Amino acid sequence: xxxDDRASGAASAGIVEVRGIDADEGDAAAAGRTLGAGAAxxxxxxxxxxxxxxxxxxxFSGQFADAQSGRIGAGSAECATxxxxxxxxxxxxxxxxxxxxxxxxxxxxxxxxxxxxxxxEKLWGDLGVVRSLHVLSxxxxxxxxxxxxxxxxxGVVTSGFGSAVIVLQPNSQAAAAAASGPVYSxxxxxxxxxxxxxxxxxTEVSPQAMARLRNWLLSDASLGAAVxxxxxxxxxxxxxxxxxxxxxxxxxxxxxxxxxxxxxxERLAAAGGLVEEETGTVWPWLSWTCGxxxxxAALWDVYLLLLDLEAQRTAAAWESGQAQPPPWxxxxxxxxxxxxxxxxxxxxxxxxxxxxxxxxxxxQWEELxxxxxxxxxxxxxxxxxxxxxxxxxxxxxxxxPGFSGRAVQRLLLEAFAxxxxxxxxxxxxxxxxxxxxxxxxxxxxYERTGPCAFVRxxxxxxxxxxxxxxxxxxxxxxxxxxxxxxxxPKALREAVAEWKIQRECxxxxxxxxxxxxxxxxxxxxxxxxxxxxxxxGGTFKPAAAVSVDxxxxxxxxxxxxxxxxxxxxxxxxxLKDLEGVAAAAAAPQSSAA
Numbered sequence: 001x002x003x004d005d006r007a008s009g010a011a012s013a014g015i016v017e018v019r020g021i022d023a024d025e026g027d028a029a030a031a032g033r034t035l036g037a038g039a040a041x042x043x044x045x046x047x048x049x050x051x052x053x054x055x056x057x058x059x060f061s062g063q064f065a066d067a068q069s070g071r072i073g074a075g076s077a078e079c080a081t082x083x084x085x086x087x088x089x090x091x092x093x094x095x096x097x098x099x100x101x102x103x104x105x106x107x108x109x110x111x112x113x114x115x116x117x118x119x120x121e122k123l124w125g126d127l128g129v130v131r132s133l134h135v136l137s138x139x140x141x142x143x144x145x146x147x148x149x150x151x152x153x154x155g156v157v158t159s160g161f162g163s164a165v166i167v168l169q170p171n172s173q174a175a176a177a178a179a180s181g182p183v184y185s186x187x188x189x190x191x192x193x194x195x196x197x198x199x200x201x202x203t204e205v206s207p208q209a210m211a212r213l214r215n216w217l218l219s220d221a222s223l224g225a226a227v228x229x230x231x232x233x234x235x236x237x238x239x240x241x242x243x244x245x246x247x248x249x250x251x252x253x254x255x256x257x258x259x260x261x262x263x264x265x266e267r268l269a270a271a272g273g274l275v276e277e278e279t280g281t282v283w284p285w286l287s288w289t290c291g292x293x294x295x296x297a298a299l300w301d302v303y304l305l306l307l308d309l310e311a312q313r314t315a316a317a318w319e320s321g322q323a324q325p326p327p328w329x330x331x332x333x334x335x336x337x338x339x340x341x342x343x344x345x346x347x348x349x350x351x352x353x354x355x356x357x358x359x360x361x362x363x364q365w366e367e368l369x370x371x372x373x374x375x376x377x378x379x380x381x382x383x384x385x386x387x388x389x390x391x392x393x394x395x396x397x398x399x400x401p402g403f404s405g406r407a408v409q410r411l412l413l414e415a416f417a418x419x420x421x422x423x424x425x426x427x428x429x430x431x432x433x434x435x436x437x438x439x440x441x442x443x444x445x446y447e448r449t450g451p452c453a454f455v456r457x458x459x460x461x462x463x464x465x466x467x468x469x470x471x472x473x474x475x476x477x478x479x480x481x482x483x484x485x486x487x488x489p490k491a492l493r494e495a496v497a498e499w500k501i502q503r504e505c506x507x508x509x510x511x512x513x514x515x516x517x518x519x520x521x522x523x524x525x526x527x528x529x530x531x532x533x534x535x536x537g538g539t540f541k542p543a544a545a546v547s548v549d550x551x552x553x554x555x556x557x558x559x560x561x562x563x564x565x566x567x568x569x570x571x572x573x574x575l576k577d578l579e580g581v582a583a584a585a586a587a588p589q590s591s592a593a
Contacts, residue, residue, distance in 0.1 A: 042079060044086045052089045055112035077107040088116050098131050099138030099209055106144050124149055129160030130197040136216050137201075137209035154220055159183055161226035164191040168237045172271070174229035181222075192243055195234055202251035214257050228260055232267045235285035244284070250293040258298030265289050265302050269309045275340060282340050290343075290350035296361030299354045300368070303347050303380060311335050338379045348383035352391070355384075359402030366407045389414035395560060399568035405577030408568060409585065412561065416553050430554045434524050436469065438546035439533065442501045442515050445551050454524065455504065466504035467514070469524060469548075473497045480509045484516055486540035487532055496520040499527060499548075512538055515546055524548040 050057035074082055080096075081103045087094040096104050101120060108116035127135065132153045139145065162178030167188050169175050186194075205213070217224045231252070238244045246252075253261055268285055276283055289302050314335040317323040329336065338344060355365035368374050368381055375381050391397045393415040399408055416429045433447045434454055444467070446454035452471035474481035474495050483492050497520040500513035512534060519529035531546035569575045 042083045042086050044089070048089050049086075052115065053111045053113050074107065075110050077103060077110075081107050085111075085113065085116060088119070089113070097138075098127075098134035099205070101135050102139045102143055102145050105149075109144070121149060124153065127153075127156065129157055129194065130201055132156040132160075133198070133213070134201055134205075137205050137213050140212050140215065141219060154216075154223055155182065158220075158223045158226045160194065161223075161230040164194055165226070165229045165233045167191050168230075168233040172233070174233065174267075178226065178229065191234075192240070195243060195246060199246040199249060199252070202255055203249065210251070210255060214255055217255070217257070217260060224260065227256070228263055228267065231256065232264050232271075235264070235288055236268060236272070236283075238284075248288055248291045253291075253293035258294060258301070261294060261298060262301050262305060266305055266309075269306060273313050274306065274310055274343065282343050286343055287346065290346045292350065292353060294354065296351070296354040296357070296364050299347075299350055300364070303351075303378065306339055306343070307337060307378065310339055311337065337377050344380050344383065347380040348387050351380060351384040352388045352397075355388075356397060356400055359400070362400030362402035365400075366403060369410075370406070385411070385414050389417075392564060393560065395564065399564050399573070401568065401571040401573070403568065403573065405574055405579075405581045408565065408573065408578050409581045412565075415561065416550055416557070429523065429525065429550060430557055431523060431525060431550050431552065432554045433552040434469070435549045435551040436501065436546065437549065438515075438531070438543060442467065442533070442546065448554075452522070467501055468504050468506075469499065469501050470508060471497055471499050471522075471524075472508055474518075482510065484512070484532065484534075484540050485538055486535075487516070487518070491518050494518075499524055515543060516540065517546075525550045 046060055050060055078100075081100055084094040084096045084100070084104055085107055094104075101124070105117055105120040105124075108114075108120065124135070135153055136157065139150070143150075159182045162181060163184040163186050165172070165178045166175045166183060167186055168191055202210070202213075217227055231247070234243070235247055238247055256264065268283070272283065274282055274286060286306075289306070290299065294302065311334065314323070318325050318335070325333075325335070339347070351365065355361045365384075368378070369385055388397065389411055392399065392411060399411065403411070431448060433445055435445050436443055436456075444456045446456045446467070446469045449455045449468075454469040456467040456469070473479040474492075474497055481492065481495070483489065495518035498516055498518050499521075500516040502508070502511060502513045506513075515531050515533045517527050517529045517531045519527045521527050525548055527548060531543045532540040533543035533546060535541050565573075565575075565578070569578075
C-alpha cells in the first residue's frame, strides 16, 4: 500500500516527491517533501528516507528550509535512479540497468545511504567483463565514483580482453603482453562467446553510452591496447560466418574510432601482409578495412597505409629474389602503386560510400581526385569516380551536395565516357552526335540519323561533300564483305562488322570508304579496333590519329541525369559555376580540359 501511494509515470529530471506521515501530528496528513525538480516525481515517506539517511534526516529537520519547502535536490540523478533508490529502501532490493549502476551509487553516496553504497560495491566486484563494460558506459571522467572501484572495473575489462587474446593467438606478442597482467582461465569457445556478448552490448547501448565507451578507450591506455589487440586477433582468427559478421558490424568500428581502427589494420598487416601465401588470396580480415563505418578521412588513411605496406612488401620480395619486377618496369624503379585487384575494387566502392556520408567527405574526395600526384599514387581514387559515375548514371546515388561545378562536370564526363580496355565500370552511351578526330578529310561532328548511322553535312566539311559514318555487317544473309586493299586478310576474314566513313552519295556496301575500322561495336565511341584510312591508289594504311569521341548524348540519356543536377543545385550547388566550367572545357583553347 505504501508503494502504491507513490506517483506513477516516468520522470526525466530526477525528482522524488515525499508524502509521509508526520510523526509530530500522529496522523496520515500529508507533509509533502520533494527531492529534485522536474515534471515527474517519485513519492516516498519521509520517515523511510530519514531512517536510511542521516543526511536526509537532518535536511528534514526544522532548522533547514527543506523541511518547509518540501523539495530536496537530487543533484543530476535521473528519476529512474531515484526510483531505484526508494525501491531499495522499502524492499531491500532494486533492479537497475547496468549502465545505471554507477549513477545509483553516486546518488546513494550523495544522500549518505550507506546500505545501498555497500550493496552496489559488492555487486560491482562480482560483475563479469561485458557487464563491467556496460557499467563503464554509464560513467565518464567527471563521475564521482571512488577511484578504487573505477580501477577495479577497468581492470576486470582489460583482463578480459587480454585473456581472450591469449587463447586466440597464444604465440603473438600481444598475448605475451597480456600475460604480464592478471588474466582469466578461459577457452577459445569462451573467447568467441565473449565476442558475441560484446557485439550484443555494442548494438544495444545508446549513442551517449557508445561515446562514453569510446572515451574510455582513449583515456585508459591499458584498456585501449587490450581492445586493439583483441579486435586484431579476432579478425585474424575468425572462421565462423556469424563471428565475422559481428566483427564487421558498424558498431565495432564506431566504438574503436578512426585512430584505433588504423592501428588495428597496421597491426594485422605487419603481422602477416595482405596476401595469404598458401592460397595467394587476400586475407579475409581486409574486407573489414573497407566494410563501412569509417569516415572518409579515416578510410583514406587506412588505404594509404595499406598502399605503403604493400609497396614495402613488394620491394622486399624483389630484393630477396622471391619475386621479379615486371619486364616493362625500368631497372631500379620502385614497385608500381596499387593493392591486389580485389582489394582495389573494394576500396573504390568504400570511398564512394564514405564520400556520400557527409559534405566534408565529398569535398575531401574532390580535392584528392584533382590532385595529380595523389591520383597517380592511389589507383582506387580514379576507380572510385568511375564507380560513382556508373551509380549516378543509373540514378542509384545523388550528386554529393559538397561537390563544386568542376566536380559535377567531371562526374558527367565520367558517366558518359567510353569504356577503356579492361574497364568493367563504364557502360556504352547512346550518342546523339560524335566527333571524329583525325585528318581534315574525315574530321568533324557527325549527327545521328539512324540506329547505326551518323552524318556530317557538307557545310561542316567546309563546303565539301557530306560524309556519313555508318556500321555495316560483313557476315550474314545478304551481307557483302569486301577486301580492302592494304588491310590484313586475316582481319578481314574474322571481322563480323565494320564502321566506315563514306561520302553521303556512295553505296553503303560496295563503294570504297575514306576510312574503315573492323569492329562490331554497336556505338562508334566503343570501337576497340584501329582505323585504316584510304590513300593513293585505294590502298589503306593504319591511321592511329583517327578516333571517335562522344560529342552529345541522346535526350533520353541526358534526362536521366538532369534531375540529379537540378537536385544538386537546389541543395546549394551553383549552376552558373557548372556552366562556366563546361564552357571553358568546350572552348578550342581549352581542349586539354
